[in-house]
Amino acid sequence: MSDLPSAITIREVGPREGFQFEKGPIETARKIELVDALSDTGLKHIQVTSFVSPKWVPQMADADEITEKFRKVPGVEYDALYLNDRGLERALSHGVYHFRGHLTMVASNVFAKTNTNKTIDELIAAIPTRIALYKQHGIKTRAVGVQAAFGCNYQGDVPLEDVLKVVGAAIDVAAEHGETIEEIRLSDTMGWGNPIQMKRMIGAVQDRWPEASISLHLHDTRATAMANAMAGLEMGVADFDSSVGGLGGCPFASHKGSAGNIVTEDLAFMCEEMGIATGVDVDKLIECAKLAEDIVGHPLPSKLMRGGSLNRIREAAKQAALA
Amino acid sequence: MSDLPSAITIREVGPREGFQFEKGPIETARKIELVDALSDTGLKHIQVTSFVSPKWVPQMADADEITEKFRKVPGVEYDALYLNDRGLERALSHGVYHFRGHLTMVASNVFAKTNTNKTIDELIAAIPTRIALYKQHGIKTRAVGVQAAFGCNYQGDVPLEDVLKVVGAAIDVAAEHGETIEEIRLSDTMGWGNPIQMKRMIGAVQDRWPEASISLHLHDTRATAMANAMAGLEMGVADFDSSVGGLGGCPFASHKGSAGNIVTEDLAFMCEEMGIATGVDVDKLIECAKLAEDIVGHPLPSKLMRGGSLNRIREAAKQAALA
Numbered sequence: 001m002s003d004l005p006s007a008i009t010i011r012e013v014g015p016r017e018g019f020q021f022e023k024g025p026i027e028t029a030r031k032i033e034l035v036d037a038l039s040d041t042g043l044k045h046i047q048v049t050s051f052v053s054p055k056w057v058p059q060m061a062d063a064d065e066i067t068e069k070f071r072k073v074p075g076v077e078y079d080a081l082y083l084n085d086r087g088l089e090r091a092l093s094h095g096v097y098h099f100r101g102h103l104t105m106v107a108s109n110v111f112a113k114t115n116t117n118k119t120i121d122e123l124i125a126a127i128p129t130r131i132a133l134y135k136q137h138g139i140k141t142r143a144v145g146v147q148a149a150f151g152c153n154y155q156g157d158v159p160l161e162d163v164l165k166v167v168g169a170a171i172d173v174a175a176e177h178g179e180t181i182e183e184i185r186l187s188d189t190m191g192w193g194n195p196i197q198m199k200r201m202i203g204a205v206q207d208r209w210p211e212a213s214i215s216l217h218l219h220d221t222r223a224t225a226m227a228n229a230m231a232g233l234e235m236g237v238a239d240f241d242s243s244v245g246g247l248g249g250c251p252f253a254s255h256k257g258s259a260g261n262i263v264t265e266d267l268a269f270m271c272e273e274m275g276i277a278t279g280v281d282v283d284k285l286i287e288c289a290k291l292a293e294d295i296v297g298h299p300l301p302s303k304l305m306r307g308g309s310l311n312r313i314r315e316a317a318k319q320a321a322l323a
Numbered sequence: 324m325s326d327l328p329s330a331i332t333i334r335e336v337g338p339r340e341g342f343q344f345e346k347g348p349i350e351t352a353r354k355i356e357l358v359d360a361l362s363d364t365g366l367k368h369i370q371v372t373s374f375v376s377p378k379w380v381p382q383m384a385d386a387d388e389i390t391e392k393f394r395k396v397p398g399v400e401y402d403a404l405y406l407n408d409r410g411l412e413r414a415l416s417h418g419v420y421h422f423r424g425h426l427t428m429v430a431s432n433v434f435a436k437t438n439t440n441k442t443i444d445e446l447i448a449a450i451p452t453r454i455a456l457y458k459q460h461g462i463k464t465r466a467v468g469v470q471a472a473f474g475c476n477y478q479g480d481v482p483l484e485d486v487l488k489v490v491g492a493a494i495d496v497a498a499e500h501g502e503t504i505e506e507i508r509l510s511d512t513m514g515w516g517n518p519i520q521m522k523r524m525i526g527a528v529q530d531r532w533p534e535a536s537i538s539l540h541l542h543d544t545r546a547t548a549m550a551n552a553m554a555g556l557e558m559g560v561a562d563f564d565s566s567v568g569g570l571g572g573c574p575f576a577s578h579k580g581s582a583g584n585i586v587t588e589d590l591a592f593m594c595e596e597m598g599i600a601t602g603v604d605v606d607k608l609i610e611c612a613k614l615a616e617d618i619v620g621h622p623l624p625s626k627l628m629r630g631g632s633l634n635r636i637r638e639a640a641k642q643a644a645l646a
Contacts, residue, residue: 004519110640151633156640191630194596195553196327222633223549223589223626224596230518230550259626266546273517273547299622303546303582307514310474310545317433317479 005238007277010264011045011215012038014292016081017261018247019059020050022296028062030295032070037288038244039073042280043264048078048097051087067094083116085133092137101134101141102185103127103174105166108152111189115147120166127173141177144170145185145217149201151192158192160201164208171209183239184212188228191221191259195231202235215239218262220246220301225262226270233276242267245289246301265289265304273310282309328561330600333587334368334538335361337615339404340584341570342382343373345619351385353618355393360611361567362396365603366587371401371420374410390417406439408456415460424457424464425508426450426497428489431475434512438470443489450496464500467493468508468540472524474515481515483524487531494532506562507535511551514544514582518554525558538562541585543569543624548585549593556599565590568612569624588612588627596633605632 015035019026031049038046048070054061063080072078077098082088091097105123106112112120131141148155149163163186171181184205202214216232218225218240229240241261248260265285268278282304289305338358342349354372361369371393377384386403395401400421405411414420428446429435435443454464471478472486486509494504507528516524525537539555541548541563552563566584588608591601605627612628 110643152640153636154640154643156637156644192633194593196597220626221630222592223586223630224593226546226550227553227593230553259630263546269545270517270547270550274519303543307544307546307582310515313476314479317475317477320433320477321479 003236004233004274005236005276007279008233008238008240008271009045010043010268010278010280011047011239011241012043012244012264013047013217013241013261014038014243014245014247014264016047016050017243018245018292018296020057021248021260022059024297026059026295028065028069031062031066034244034288034292034295035066035070037291039071039076041284041288042278044075044279045077045079048080050081051090052081052083053087064090064094067091067096072096085129088133099134099137099139100143100183101139101179102143102145103130103141103170103181104145104147105170106147107158107163107166108148108155110154111148111152114154124166124169124173127170128177131174131177131179141174141179142181143183143185144174144181145187147187147189149186149193150188150197151190153190160204163201164204167205168208181209182212183215184209185215185217185241187217188219188225189217191219191224193218193228194224195227198228198231199235202232202237206235213239215241217241220259220262223259225259226266229262229267230270233271233274240267244285244302245292245305247292247296259301263289263302263304265302265309269304269309283311326559327556327597328559328599330602331556331561331563331594332368333366333591333601333603334370334562334564335366335567335587336370336540336564336584337361337566337568337570337587339370339373340566341568341615341619343380344571344583345382347620349382349618351388351392354385354389357567357611357615357618358389358393360614362394362399364607364611365601366399367602368400368402371403373404374413375404375406376410387413387417390414390419395419408452411456422457422460422462423466423506424462424502425466425468426453426464426493426504427468427470428493429470430481430486430489431471431478433477434471434475437477447489447492447496450493451500454497454500454502464497464502465504466506466508467497467504468510470510470512472509472516473511473520474513476513483527486524487527490528491531504532505535506538507532508538508540510540511542511548512540514542514547516541516551517547518550521551521554522558525555525560529558536562538564540564543582543585546582548582549589552585552590553593556594556597563590567608567625568615568628570615570619582624586612586625586627588625588632592627592632606634 049063050060242264243261244264246263372386373383565587567587569586571583
C-alpha cells in the first residue's frame with residue numbers, strides 16, 4: 001500500500017466517449033449543458049468533443065458549435081479528440097483546447113489495422129509528421145498512448161513485451177526529433193485487463209522508463225475496471241481517464257449494452273474514501289451523472305448514482321447520535 | 324501479491340438473496356430451474372432459499388416446496404438461511420442442507436436493533452441457546468459472521484475495534500461452550516468498504532486469530548466490490564459469497580435499484596484470468612445469469628453477461644491467426 005498516491009488527476013472523457021457512442025441524435029444544447037455542469041464539479045480536465053469526420057461519426061458533427069458555445073471555466077483544462085491532421089487542425093482553430101502532444105499507438109497489429117487502417121510499423125513511421133505538425137503549432141510532444149495494451153478482441157492476448165516494444169519505438173522516434181516523452185498512457189481499450197496483469201505491466205513500464213509518469217484508460221466491460229484502478233493506485237499511478245455516469249459503451253464488446261469507461265463518480269468515491277484527494281465533489285458528480293442519464297435516455301452503469309455517496313448518511317448518523 | 328490464493332471457494336447466494344429482494348411474485352418452478360442450472364456450473368456451495376416467516380418475506384413462503392423439489396447434485400453442498408430457531412428447525416426437517424454452524428453478529432448497535440431487534444450484547448447473550456440447538460442436531464458451531472463490518476447506514480462509520488470486539492466476544496462464548504470458531508465471515512452489508520479498509524480489517528483479524536479462515540460477503544452498492552474482493556485475495560482470503568447475475572439489490576441503500584452482492588460470474592472471471600482456480604465454468608454461469616434476468620424480468624448488474632467472457636474470443640483469434 002506504500003505506493004498509494006496522496007492525490008490523483010481525473011480526466012473526464014464522458015462527453016466525448018459517451019455521446020460518440022449513442023445511436024440516437026442528441027441536441028447540441030444538451031451536450032453543452034453536461035460539459036458546463038461538469039465544469040462546476042472540481043474536475044480540472046474535461047474532454048469535450050471529438051473532431052472526426054461527420055461522415056463516420058455523425059454524432060460529433062457539432063464539435064465546432066459545442067466548442068464555441070460551452071462555458072470556459074478558468075482553471076479547467078479542456079481538450080478534444082482528433083484522429084488525423086485534419087481533425088487536429090480543426091481543433092486547433094478554436095484556440096480553446098489544451099493539447100497534450102499525444103502520440104497514439106496500438107499494441108495489437110490486428111486492432112491497428114481494424115481501427116486505424118495502419119500497421120503498428122506504419123503508425124510508428126507516421127510519428128515524425130505528427131511531431132512536425134505539433135511543432136508548427138507550438139505543441140510539445142509529451143505523451144505516448146497504447147491502445148489494446150491488455151488484450152484485444154481481434155488478436156487475443158497481448159504480450160507485455162509487445163507493449164514495451166511499441167512504447168520504446170515511439171519514445172525513440174520522438175527522441176530523434178528532439179522530444180521527450182513524459183507520460184505513458186496504457187489503455188485497456190476492450191476491457192481485457194486484470195489487476196495482476198496491471199501490476200506487472202505498470203511495473204515493467206516503470207522499470208524501463210522510471211522518469212515517465214503512467215496514466216490509465218480503463219474499460220469496465222468485464223467488471224474489472226475498479227479493481228484495475230486500485231491495482232494502478234497501488235503501483236503509484238495518479239492519472240486516470242473516466243466517464244461520468246459511465247457514459248459510453250464498449251463498441252468492441254460482444255454486446256452493445258456492455259459497460260464502457262470506468263465511472264468517474266465511482267472512481268472518485270473510492271479514492272476519497274481511501275484518503276486519496278481527487279479535487280472533485282462526488283455529490284455534484286452524481287448530479288451530473290443523473291443529467292447524463294436524462295440526456296441519453298437510458299440507464300447508465302454508475303453505481304454511486306443509485307447507491308448514493310456516504311456524505312449525507314454520515315451526517316444524518318452523526319445528527320441521530322447527538323439527538 | 325504473494326498472498327494470493329491458488330484457488331477460491333465461491334458460495335452462491337443468488338437464489339436466496341436475489342429472490343428475497345424481488346417485489347413481484349416468482350413462480351416456484353422458476354426458482355427451482357435456476358438452482359438446478361447453478362448445480363451444473365461447477366459451483367460447490369449454493370444457498371437455495373430462506374426459512375423466514377412468510378408474513379415478513381412472502382417471496383420465501385415456498386422454501387419448503389423448493390427444498391423438496393430441487394435436484395440434489397452429488398458433490399454440491401446446499402444450504403439455506405434461517406434467522407431464528409423456528410427457521411433453523413424448518414430447514415433441518417428436510418435433511419437436505421449442510422449447516423455451517425454459523426453465529427450471526429452485527430458490528431453496529433443501531434443496525435443490530437433495526438435489523439434483529441436486539442442489541443449487540445443481547446445477540447452475544449443469545450449465543451449459548453443457539454449453540455445448544457446446534458448441538459441437539461449434531462451441528463458443530465464453527466463460524467462467526469459480522470454484519471455491517473465496514474460501515475452502517477444507520478450508525479455511520481464502524482470502527483475496526485468494534486468488529487474485533489464482537490468477534491472476540493462470540494469466539495469467547497463459543498469456547499466457554501466447547502466450540503472452536505474456524506471461520507470469520509466479514510460482511511460489507513451496506514456497501515461501505517474500500518480496499519484499504521479491507522486490507523486493514525483483514526490484517527487485524529488475521530493477526531488476532533491466525534488459526535481462523537476469513538470469508539467475505541461483499542455488496543457492490545458503491546462500485547467497490549470487485550476492488551474489495553481483490554484486496555481480500557491479496558490478503559489471502561479464499562472464500563467469497565456472491566450472487567449470479569448480481570441478483571438481489573441492497574435493501575439498505577438510498578435507491579432500490581442499487582446494486583446488491585458482488586456478481587458470481589464477474590468475480591469468477593477475474594479470478595480465473597489471474598490464474599486463481601474457482602472450479603466453475605464462467606460461460607455456464609453467464610447462461611445462468613441470463614436465466615436469472617429472464618426470471619426476475621429486469622436487467623441485472625452483471626457485466627460479464629453483456630461483455631462476454633474471453634474464451635470464445637481467444638479461440639476465434641487463434642483460429643484467425645492460423646487461417
